[in-house]
Structure formats: C-alpha cells, structure tokens
Amino acid sequence: MxxxxxxxxxxxxxxxxxxxxxxxxxxxxxxxxxxxxxxxxxxxxxxxxxxxxxxxxxxxxxxxxxxxxxxxxxxxxxxxxxxxxxxxxxxGPRSDGETALMEQWALFAATAIEGPALEMFYPLAAGQPLTPEQQASVDVSAEKLRRPLARLNAHLATHPFVLGERFTAGDIVVAECVRYAQGNTALMAEFPAVDAWLKTCQSRPAFKAMWAGRMAEPA
CATH class of the missing domain: 3.40.30.10 (Glutaredoxin)
Structure with missing residues (x-):
C-alpha cells in the first residue's frame, strides 16, 4: 500500500x-x-x-x-x-501529450508562481494591518506574479481547466500554488478567469475534505 x-x-x-x-x-x-x-x-x-x-x-x-x-x-x-x-x-494523463502538458503546468506553477505567492502569503495570512515594509514587499511579489498569472488567465479564459475540458491532477498542483496568492483579493481581481477557476477547484468535495484535515491540525 x-x-x-x-x-x-x-x-x-x-x-x-x-x-x-x-x-x-x-x-x-x-x-x-x-x-x-x-x-x-x-x-x-x-x-x-x-x-x-x-x-x-x-x-x-x-x-x-x-x-x-x-x-x-x-x-x-x-x-x-x-x-x-x-x-x-x-x-491522470491519457496520453504522452497530456503527460507533457501536466508536467509543464506543474513546473510553471512551481517556478513562476509559488515563490512570489509565498512571499506575500505570510504577511497577509497574519491578518494584521501591514507595515509599510510589508506592503512594499507584497507589492513587489504581486508585480512578479502579474506576468505568469496573465498567461494562466489567458489560457483559462478559453479552457475550463489547465488540460482543457476536464479537471485533472494538473489543476491540483497549479491551484495549490496559486492559493498562496489568494489572500491578495485585489491582485486576484485582475485575473478573473484564474479567480473563477480557483474557486471552482476549491468547491470540489475532495478539496473540502483535504481542507478540513488541514483545519483540524494545529496552526
């Protein structure tokens, strides 16, 4: 097992x-x-x-x-x-082409999105007013994210999911990277297709089960 x-x-x-x-x-x-x-x-x-x-x-x-x-x-x-x-x-992937696309989107999310998204996640997750230094850092991270989020937004504007017509593991790995930026609502509003897609992914029962497990653990 x-x-x-x-x-x-x-x-x-x-x-x-x-x-x-x-x-x-x-x-x-x-x-x-x-x-x-x-x-x-x-x-x-x-x-x-x-x-x-x-x-x-x-x-x-x-x-x-x-x-x-x-x-x-x-x-x-x-x-x-x-x-x-x-x-x-x-x-999972149904062909070599889908395998390559799934790997591409996963690596794209990990290399272009996850780093700056995490940089802004921690100050925003504290739930306290940001200091000027923190706000400046969040603004820099948001600027780093605009180019990759624009690419993802353009794709999702014409495809419901990252591989096309069906939800796959590719959506999971990309969504879990984008989630770190979700607390920046102003940034997410700039990319409505990404925002709508992320909410669709997070409405799935399996995500809710995972999230319930997360919330049951000590912060």
Whole structure:
C-alpha cells in the first residue's frame, strides 16, 4: 500500500487532495515539521521531520515523502504526478501529450508562481494591518506574479481547466500554488478567469475534505 508522510499543513496538501479525489487506499503518517515543535528531540515529541524513522525515508528531513513498494519520492510535484499516472484515472494523463502538458503546468506553477505567492502569503495570512515594509514587499511579489498569472488567465479564459475540458491532477498542483496568492483579493481581481477557476477547484468535495484535515491540525 502507498504510504504518504506529512501533515496537511504542508505541501503534502497536493497529493492528499488527489488521494481524496481518487479514493486510493493509502497509509498516512502525519509527520510534522520539526521547527513547529518546542523540542523535536523530546521523548514525547510526535513523529517529525527530525525523527530518525522519518529521516530514514527522506534524509533531507522535509515533507512530504511517499513510499510505494521500493519506490520513494520526496518532492510534492513528483509524488502528485506519480499518483496521477498510477491511480488517477481520468484525473491522470491519457496520453504522452497530456503527460507533457501536466508536467509543464506543474513546473510553471512551481517556478513562476509559488515563490512570489509565498512571499506575500505570510504577511497577509497574519491578518494584521501591514507595515509599510510589508506592503512594499507584497507589492513587489504581486508585480512578479502579474506576468505568469496573465498567461494562466489567458489560457483559462478559453479552457475550463489547465488540460482543457476536464479537471485533472494538473489543476491540483497549479491551484495549490496559486492559493498562496489568494489572500491578495485585489491582485486576484485582475485575473478573473484564474479567480473563477480557483474557486471552482476549491468547491470540489475532495478539496473540502483535504481542507478540513488541514483545519483540524494545529496552526
């Protein structure tokens, strides 16, 4: 049976969302980030990224990780796309061309969107008025995002999903990167096709199940 390591409040959200979509049986080991614990080495500490049992799986001490038989993967995009190919059904690629497109959109989101989106996520997620320095940082991140979001918006203006007519794992990995920018409502309003698509993705029961798991964990 496939085993997934990582809590919902991490990039494990990507494969966990897909696993909820597919109904694939899996074992979930909720490894928490060591930096979130007062003492990750304490005798009563939960299994975490510094635990020897986990570093035996991923010596880089990061989540998520996945084990399926003898195969171990330690990058969230690779894990999600592997699950899509092996267990995804219609959520996975149907051809070599779809595989290439899914990989392209996943890498596009990870390289062009995720970094600046995360830069703005943290100050906005605090829910406090931004300092002038924070606002300046958010503005810089928003400017970095306008070009890739414009490209995504143009695509989604004529296609309901990233691969075309059906929702796939490609939407999951792109949506989970774009989500980090979702708190910047003014920025999202500039790209209405992206905003509408993201809300459609997040209305799916599997996303809601993943999100409920995330909300049940300590912040």
């Amino acid at each position: 496939l085993t997934l390591y990582g809590v919902y409040r991490s990039r494990a959200s990507r494969p966990l969302w897909l696993l909820h979509e597919t109904g694939t049986p899996f074992a979930h080991v909720p490894v928490i980030q060591a930096y979130r614990l007062p003492d990750a080495q304490a005798a009563d500490a939960p299994v975490n990224t510094a635990s020897p049992d986990f570093t035996a799986v991923n010596p880089q001490a990061q989540i998520p990780a996945m084990q399926d038989g003898d195969l171990i993967l330690t990058e969230s995009l690779a894990i999600t796309l592997y699950i899509a190919r092996r267990h995804g059904g219609d959520l």
